[in-house]
Amino acid sequence: MTGLRVTTQGLVHLYHSEGHDVAALSGVDLHVVGGELMGLLGPSGSGKSTLLNLLAGVFRPSAGKIHLGDVELSTATAHEIDRLRATDVSLILQSATRNLLPYASPIANVAFAQRAARRAGKDVPDPREVLADVGLEANADAPLPSLTPGELQLTALAVSLAPRPGLLLADEPTSQLDHDARDRVLEALAATSRTHGTTVVLVTHDPHVAAYLPRTVTIRDGRIGGEGRSGEEYAVVTADGFLPLPAHVRDVLPPGALVRFHPLDEHGRYEIVPEETHD
Amino acid sequence: MIRALAYRKGQAATLALLAALVTACAVFAPFYDRVMQQALVDVKLTEAPALDTSLVIQERAVPVTDGPPPNVPGPRDLMAAVPSGLRHWFQEPSYGWTAEATVPHRPLNLSGQVMSRTEACEHVTIVSGRCPKAAGEILVSVADEKTFGYRPGQVVPTDVAAQAADEPARERGLVVVGSYREVRGSDYFAEPLTGWSGVTVADVSPAVIRHEIWLTDDATFADGPDALPDPRSVAVLRLAKDRVGIDEIGSLAAVAAVHESPVLNGRQTVPDVRTGLPDIAAEIASQVDDSRVLVPLILAPLATLCLVVLWLVLVTITDLRRSEVAVARLRGQGVRGARRLLAGELVPVVLLGAIPGLVAAVGGAWLAARLLPGEAGLELRVPVLVSLLGVLVVLVGATWAASSRVARTPVDELVRRSATFRRGWRMRALDAVLLTGCVVLAVEFVTGGLSGPASYVAPALFALGVGLVLAYLITPLAGAGGRALLRRRASGAALGLLDAARSQSLRSTVTVLTVATALTVFSVDAVLVAAHNRDLAARQAAGAPAVLQVVGADLGAVDAGIDRAVHETGDRRITPVVTIRPSGDPSITTLAVRPEDFARTALLAPGALPADWVDLLSPDDIEPVDLTGRRLTVSVSGGVLGTEEPAVLGVDVVTDSIVYHRDLGPLPASGGARLGVDVPCADTCHLSALTLTGSVGSSMSGSVTFDRVSVDGQPVSLGNASTWTAYDGDALTPGGTDALTLDVSTDGQEEVATTQAFFAGSVPVVATAGARPHSQDYSITGLDGRSRAADLAGRATRLPGAPALAVLANLDVLRRASHPDSQAVLSVWLGDADLVAPTRRALAAQGVALAGVSTLEGVRHDLDRSIPTWAVQLGVVTGLVSLLVALLMLALTAVSGWRVRARDLAALWVGGVPRGIVSRLAVLAPLPVIAVAVLGGAAAGLVGAIVATPSIPLFAEPPEVDTLDLATPWLPVLAVTAACLLLLGLLGAATGRAVYRRAALARLKEGV
Known part of the structure; x- marks a missing residue:
């Protein structure tokens, strides 16, 4: 199984609230290659969870396009989206219990999650095998209330991996977990990407988690505000040529500041020179 | 699925219980309807006289003026008139003959019937002798044996039929071979055989003494010169009651066709078919029609409530599975899969719930069949199966619809961490439509625009409207109240109100509790009002706790019997009542009573009679003019001239309430004369009137004075002139000591009279509204059926045991110059049913036979055994189930929302609210809402009852006299309201306490 490639173009999403439209995303261009493990970072309300839900087909974008592999999600029918969820796209909601049937055991939850995939003709692994992938084979038949928070989160992860999806979307999968549990979950996510080639996109606030990820994208004010690769932070030029400034630079270059770009050398490096303003 | 059910046991149990309730109601209705109908058939056929439930075909010869009567066809030939399809409903017919048996006897002949029937002796108890086996042998009743002294072997001479008009009377002898006693309760003969031995029948000419039925052999009726008079061949078909149920009763109406059968026509004989079956069938059909409307309509509000609650429960439960x-x-x-997930869990629950519901319905119907009269069993019929199927479809359909509703919810709403709730006054479209409909119907209902069957469901709709209004008012009011209390630092009460205001299930809870309480109160009111009205109608119809109908009109014998009964029992609540119900429509019935005895005996409705009615009807203190002797003489002076012949002086004397008129002779044209006549006053009688009679159409004028009246030479005082009443237009003046002067001036009036005041014309009466005078010539019907002048002494709303148009008069006043005739019905009213036996014995000792006994309990029993009564009694079920539904709703609210409430309580605790306050808050918070809903529902139920009860048929047949009293039974209604308040309050507090116990800090970590 190879992971799904994810591409968004000029993605815009508006919320309607009390007669006003609020832009949660204002033109997001994102590209995730198949099998990549990446994280979406950003402050609360920045739009990262919205972006995750758009990628999962939970929301329909107000404008822009989403490509999951060869499927253009923004124009897909409800049936096509259902089929995608059944076979290729899994979403883990924040708080593990929201992803589980509360009365069912881990193995029953996994089996339940495989039903639609089976009906769609997809070859799915044995539920115990899925649980073994996340290290929960010993808890396969345990009632959910007997599991620790970490085990619950791993169960939710197993459920989302039950149909062997090409894309795994996870919203804050390590929140409210202790360090050991967090590390077990991260390891499981990484193993999934590594072993099955699943594309994994997760939302997190946790800098430890961000540091663990090979690539992070920071969403700020509904746009991609930066990207981190192997611990290095980058600003990302948008499709229409804008360059969001990193937060620490904004103090130096407040809104309305005039700057000039001076080429420094033949390697394409530039110097940004603020222009003094005259009131 | 099992795990899913086990995970939310409370919800599953609530849903299953509700499904059981809906199923039980739906399936019980057709069962109960059927049981009622079968019970009705059983009651009607069992309680009807045997003559009514049998088909008796007789044929007698047409009377001829000359020559022997034509031969009558044999009894078996009569069966040709009965269609073969009809015979199945009857037992094997019995055949025989009946004829008149008149025994020459002094002073009065004995008269009665002699009959033969197939195996007659097997259906009586032979007390002495043997069964008749040959022509002319008879078996007499034990009463006749005692009354007339008959002994086995005695020959009783009997008139035979005349062969020609001028033939002298001839006799034949019937030989007594034994005596029998009638088997009580046997309907074999389809008519009573005994009960009137020795009773004098005066309203036939000549009067006769009755003997009871004599049993004989068929051979006694052989044609010939000694044939008995008026022979009839008879075929008796007794109904096979065990073969007749509600489905067969319609066929019995076809019995009426036998009346018109042409088979018996074309002979010189008269067919006569007697049966009450068509009438019974028609009455049953009418009540069955009532039941088809009543039962569904009484259960409709309950079914609606159950369905509404079922839907609310399903919505709540499915919402909890978002x-x-x-x-x-x-x-x-996808949507289908999500729906399958929910339906797969919930449909089995409702189907499992339907099983105990079905069992409860069958059990309830079985219990109803045991409680209702008759031997009706449970019948699994199409309506039951249709109801069961229907309710299963509704249960599964509602569950499927509720599952679909949530399954179709957009995914983005489903994954939202908390649902969005509307606040404030915004009304949902469905509620708005419901409320508008309820208000429109309520206005129609209250203004009387809604009548008939629709009015039965109106109280539920009215309650629903009230419930919706309360539901929409209570949230902002509770919120405002809570905030106000918070400002005053009354934190406990404030938090309670605020907690209630933010409850998401508040509106549906308030609506359901309001409607349920309203239905409970309405049902209790309806059941009690109906029972009260049946009691009033029974008291009115019965007249007294027990009434003995007397055969004949011998008031003297009855009085003697009553005196004896009073003496033996020491109870003075025994009194004679004579009812005179003249023919004609409308007619005014006279109820002749002894006021003081009647007042202590009869069931008088409070306020129905004037407070002083006994005094109003009491006789005046005028003494009669007594005559004791054989020869009456009177001196007359003056002169009254007739146009053609002299007027004749006459007197009316009264003895034993019988008026005897005697003429003394013509008045002299002038001067004086002493006239005399023999009078039947050897044992004292009363002089009631002096009369002057002219020729037909003549006129009289003049003045005449009567004085020096004597009997057998002993002077008799006529008393003061004021004690005499003159004919209208005539002057009556004192003519000196013990003398009367009558000034006469008539034109075409052949007789004038002056009446002694003791017998004076006007009788004081208390009359019901329709029986009051419309002109000055007010009269009532006297004991002898003749018109009597009356004075309206008082007004009554109704008289016990009498029809709507009736007057109450003093029996002793009416009796002074008349005695009961055949139109008068003589009865003895008893103040206690325990007096029946001793009074019956005392009357029998005086030779008074009883035609029947009716009791208040019996009348009440009859009224209780009707479809309207049984249908209204369903209100008990409605009330109980409504209350149960309310309790379920409250339980469901607790079960479905306990996690949220527990978390809220934990949050309050963490926020610094003392545990004591949190505890009190948990227990007390539900109570204000429950109180408002219950009180609002009780008020709505009361209003609904006041407006709707008049439309509910309380009786199978409207009572002859309107005794309707729809006053609210306040005490029971308040008690039921208090019980609702208590039960619901206790449950609310108990669930609050249970939630508080679960309000641990760990709850705060839980998601919604």
């Missing part, structure tokens, strides 16, 4: 639906949708199962 996260599971979200899981299903996110795993690609």
Whole structure:
């Protein structure tokens, strides 16, 4: 199984609230290659969870396009989206219990999650095998209330991996977990990407988690505000040529500041020179 | 599925219980309807006289003026008139003959019937002798044996039929071979055989003494010169009651066709068919029609309530599974898969719940069949199966619809961490439509625009409207109240109100509790009002706790019997009542009573009679003019001239309430004369009137004075002139000591009279509204059926045991110059049913036979055994189930929302609210809402009852006299309201306490 490639173009999403439209995303261009493990970072309300839900087909974008592999999600029918969820796209909601049937055991939850995939003709692994992938084979038949928070989160992860999806979307999968549990979950996510080639996109606030990820994208004010690769932070030029400034630079270059770009050398490096303003 | 059910046991149990309730109601209705109908058939056929439930075909010869009567066809030939399809409903017919048996006897002949029937002796108890086996042998009743002294072997001479008009009377002898006693309760003969031995029948000419039925052999009726008079061949078909149920009763109406059968026509004989079956069938059909309307309509509000609650429960339960639906949708199962997930869990629950519901319905119907009269069993019929199927479809359909509702929810709403709730006054479209409909119907209902069957469901709709209004008012009011209390630092009460205001299930809870309480109160009111009205109608119809109908009109013998009964029992609540119900429509019935005895005996409705009615009807203190002797003489002076012949002086004397008129002779044209006549006053009688009679159409004028009246030479005082009443237009003046002068001036009036005041014309009466005078010539019907002048002494709303148009008069006043005739019905009213036996014995000792006994309990029993009564009694079920539904709703609210409430309570605790306050808050918070809903529902139920009860048929047949009293039975209604308040309050407090116990800090970590 190879992971799904994810591409968004000029993605815009508006919320309607009390007669006003609020832009949660204002033109997001994102590209995730198949099998990549990446994280979406950003402050609360920045739009990262919205972006995750758009990628999962939970929301329909107000404008822009989403490509999951060869499927253009923004124009897909409800049936096509259902089929995608059944076979290729899994979403883990924040708080593990929201992803589980509360009365069912881990193995029953996994089996339940495989039903639609089976009906769609997809070859799915044995539920115990899925649980073994996340290290929960010993808890396969345990009632959910007997599991620790970490085990619950791993169960939710197993459920989302039950149909062997090409894309795994996870919203804050390590929140409210202790360090050991967090590390077990991260390891499981990484193993999934590594072993099955699943594309994994997760939302997190946790800098430890961000540091663990090979690539992070920071969403700020509904746009991609930066990207981190192997611990290095980058600003990302948008499709229409804008360059969001990193937060620490904004103090130096407040809104309305005039700057000039001076080429420094033949390697394409530039110097940004603020222009003094005259009131 | 099992795990899913076990995970939310409380919800599953509530849903299953509700499904059981809906199923029980739906299936019980057709069962109960059928049981009622079968019970009705059983009651009607069992309680009807045997003559009514049998088909008796007789044929007698047409009377001829000359020559022997034509031969009458044999009894078996009569069966040709009965269609073969009809015979199945009857037992094997019995055949025989009946004829008149008149025994020459002094002073009065004995008269009665002699009959033969197939195996007659096997259906009586032979006390002495043997069964008749040959022509002319008879078996007499034990009463006749005692009354007339008959002994076995005695020959009783009997008139035979005349062969020619001028033939002298001839006799034949019937030989007594034994005596029999009638088997009590046997309907074999389809008519009573005994009960009137020795009773004098005066209203036939000549009067006769009755003997009871004599049994004989068929051979006694052989044609010939000694044939008995008026022979009839008879075929008796007794109904096979065990073969007749509600489905067969319609066929019995076809019995009426036998009346018109042409088979018996074309002979010189008269067919006569007697049966009451068509009438019974018609009455049953009418009540069955009532039941088809009443039962569904009485249960409709309850069914509506149950369905509404079922829907609310399903909505709540499925809403609580939104996260599971979200899981299903996110795993690609789509709407169908999500619906399957919910329905797969909930449909089995409602189907499992239907099983105990079905069992409860069958059990309830079985209990009803045991409680209702008759031997009706449970019948699994099409309506029951249709109801069961229907309710299963409704249960599964509602569950499927509620599951679909949540399954169709967009995924983005499903994954939202908390649902969005509307606040404030915004009304949902469905509620608005419901409320508008309820208000429109309520206005129609209250203004009387809604009548008939629709009015039965109106109270429920009215209650629904009230419930919706309360539901929409209570949230902002509770919120405002809570905030106000918070400002005053009354934190406990404030938090309670605020907690109530933010409850998401508040509106549906308030609506359901209001409607349920309203239905409970309405049902209790309806059941009690109906029972009260049946009691009033029974008291009115019965007249007294027990009434003995007397055969004949011998008031003297009855009085003697009553005196004896009073003496033996020491109870003075025994009194004679004579009812005179003249023919004609409308007619005014006279109820002749002894006021003081009647007042202590009869069931007088409070306020129905004037407070002083006994005094109003009491006789005046005028003494009669007594005559004791054989020869009456009177001196007359003056002169009254007739146009053609002299007027004749006459007197009316009264003895034993019988008026005897005697003429003394013509008045002299002038001067004086002493006239005399023999009078039947050897044992004292009363002089009631002096009369002057002219020729027909003549006129009289003049003045005449009567004085020096004597009997057998002993002077008699006529008393003061004021004690005499003159004919209208005539002057009556004192003519000196013990003398009367009558000035006469008539034109075409052949007789004038002056009446002694003791017998004076006007009788004081208390009359009901329709029986009051419309002109000055007010009269009532006297004991002898003749018109009597009356004075309206008082007004009554109704008289016990009498029809709507009736007057109450003093029996002793009416009796002074008349005695009961055959139109008068003589009865003895008893103040206690325990007096029946001793009074019956005392009357029998005086030779008074009883035609029947009726009791208040019996009348009440009859009224209780009707479809309207049984249908209204369903209100008990409605009330109980409504209360149960309210309790379920409250339980469901607790079960479904306990996690949220527990978390809220934990949050309050963490926020610094003392545990004591949190505890009190948990227990007390539900109570204000419950109180408002229960009190609002009780008020709505009361209003509904006041307006709707007049439309509910309380009787199978409207009572002859309107005794309707729809006053609210306040005490029971308040008690029921208090019980609702208590039960619901206790449950609310108990669930609050249970939630508080679960309000641990760990709850704060839980998601919604």
